[in-house]
Amino acid sequence: MRKRVNLTKLAEKARSSQQAVNLLFDAIYPIIWHYFRVRLNSEEDAQDLTQNACIKIVQNLERYDSRKAAFTTWMYRIIHNLLVDFFKKKQLPLSDMDYNILEGTESPVDSVLLSEERERIKEAMENIGDRQREILEMRYFFQMKNKEIAAALEIKEKTVSSLINRALQKLQLLLTEGSTA
C-alpha cells in the first residue's frame, strides 16, 4: 500500500526547492499517470497528458495557495481540466475508465486471497457508474480525504461520504450477485 505523503507540505517546499520538486514529482507522477491511463485508450495520449499535467503543475506551483485548498484538490482540478480540454479538442465524449488495466500491488498472501475476487471487482467497478467510480478512485487511489474530494468536485462533504458509501454498497451488491449467479 502506498504511504500517504503530505503533498500539501511538499508542494509548499517545492516552490523554492529543486529537491522538493523532484520528491513531489515522484509522488504525483503515478497518480497522474493512473488518472489519464484509466480514461484514455491510447497509451501515447495518456503519456502526453501526463507530461503536460506535470509541467503545468510545476509551472503553476507559485500560484498554489495551501490555505485555500489541499494540493490534491488543486492538482485534481488541473488534470481534470486537461482531460476535459483533450476530449473537447478531439470532439469525443469522455470515455469510460478501463479498469482492466489495473493491477494489484498487494503482498503474496493478500494476492492469493484476492486473486479470485480481483476479476469480479474489476468487472463490478465497470458497472457502478462513472461518478461513483471516480469518487472511489479519488478516495482510494488519490488518497484524498472526503473534504478534499468535496472541494475538488465542488460538492458537499456529506454528499461525498454518501456517494462513497453508496458506491461501496453497490460494489458489494454486484459482487454478491456475481458470486450467487
Add this chain to the structure above:
Amino acid sequence: MKRIDKYLRSISITYSNEHRDKVKDLVNKVYVPVKKESPSPFRILNYSLAGAFSLLLVIGISFYSFRFFSSGGSVAVNHETDFSMVDTESDDMDISDKRKDFEKELEVAEDRKVERTRLEEKTMESYDMVYDHVEEMDEPVIVESSSPDLYAMSHSDDGSALTTGRRSAFLSNRYTERIESQKITTSNNDEISHSLSMRKKTRNRTLQEQSFSSKEEGDMLEQYDSMRKTDNAYNNAYRQNQYVETQNRIFNSRQATGDFISSESYNTVVLYPNAATSGFFKIQSDSKTIIRDASDPVHPEEIVNYFGSSSGPLSGEQLQIEGTFDIEQVSIFMISIVPQVEMINPKLTVSFTESVKKYQLVGYELSDSPGKETSEETVENRLKQHDTPVILFKVDMDFNADSFGSAELTWEEPTTRSERVIRQEIVSSQVKNLENTSPVFRNALLGYMVADHVQKQSYSPVEITEYKDNFVDTVDRESEAEIEILLDTLEQNME
C-alpha cells in the same frame, strides 16, 4: 466490504520508467524556484539561538560527564563530540544551502530582468497612448475611479451624453463607439495620478536594477530586499498589462460576434461577458418569486445579498426536478463590471430601457483573477481586486434594440472611504457564446433552467437521465450528485 476496501487501496498501474524520467527532466527544466523571503532578524536570531543552544548543550553534557566519571561510573559515554559536531555541521550546511539558494535566486532575477524591461516598456507605451487620446479629446473629464476600466470620458455639449472611454477601447481607437446617455456625478484626476505614479515606479526600478550588479556582496541582502519590493511593483504592472490585453481580446471578440444570438439551443444562449475560465455561480433559490416589470429596478440590497448567499437550487435539496423543460423559452444575458480595486459595500443597480419587457434576476457568477483554477471564496459584501461580479438576467426583450439599459456599481474606496461609481451600458454587441463560459457556470445555468421550468409535469427517470446526459457538464458538480441520488431513489422505488 473489507476485501473491496483492501483491493481498492492496493490498485495501481505500471508505468514506463523511461517516460517518467523524460518527464522528470522536462519538469526540472521548466521549474523556476520562487524567491525565498529575505533573511529577517528573527532568522538571524534563530541561528544565534541554535549556536548558543549547542554551546550550552556541550557545556551541560561535559559537566555531567565529568561528574559521572568523578563519581566512579563504570560506563564511559562521550556525547559531547557527537552533539557538537552534529549541530555545527547542521548549522554550517543550513547556512551554506541558504547561501547557494540565495545566489541561485539572484541569477534567476538577473535572467528575468530582460523580460521585465520589455514588459515595462510596453506598459509605459500603453499609458502614453491613453494620454495622447485624452489630450485629443474635447473637454476631457477623468472619472472618479482608480479602475483602468473606465479611463476617460468626455461630455457632450448639453452635458447629458457622455463618451465613455475604456482604456482598451482607447488603445484600439474605438472609444467613440461607447457613446450613451449617461451622467457622471463626480470627477477628479485619480487616474492620471495613478498612472503617473506607475510610470515613476517603473523608471525608478529600472535605475535601481541597473546598479544592482555592481554592488558588493555585503550589500546584496539589502539589494535583495529592495529587489523584492520592485518585483512586487513589477508584478502589479504586469498584471495590469495582462488585464488590458484581456479587455482588448474581449472587446474584439464582442465586435466580431455581432448580433445578439437567439437561444435556439443551450449552446447558443447569449451571455455577456465572461472572460474568466473559472469561477463559481450561485443561484438565488427563490428567484422565481421576483419576476416583475422592468419599471421596478433591482434593488442594491438584493444583489448584495446574492454575493453573500450560500444557498441555491444547486447547493442543497431545493433543486426539485419534477418535469421537462423547454430550453428555447429562455433568453439570458449577463452584466459584468470589472473592478480593479477592493470595494467596500458594493451596490449594483440595474435599470432597463423600454425594450426590456420583463426580467428576472437569476444569480451571479464571481469570476476570479486569471490563472486561478477556481474560487472558493464568498464575497460577503466585499469585492476584492480583480473579482468580476456577473449578474445574470432572464429577460423578455426586443432583440433589435441597441441598448437594453445600464448597470451602476457604487462602492466605498477602502482607504479614503469616499464613494465611487462605475456605470456600464448593456448593449447588444456585448455577447458571448455559452460555450466559452466556465463549466461551473453552465451547470448552474442549466440547473436553474431545470429548476425553473420543469415543474409543469411529473418527471420520469428517462427525462432526468436525458437531462443529465445532454446538459450536465462533464465536470461533475453538486447537481449531478443530486440527480444520481434521485435516480437511485427512483430505481429503488420502482423496484
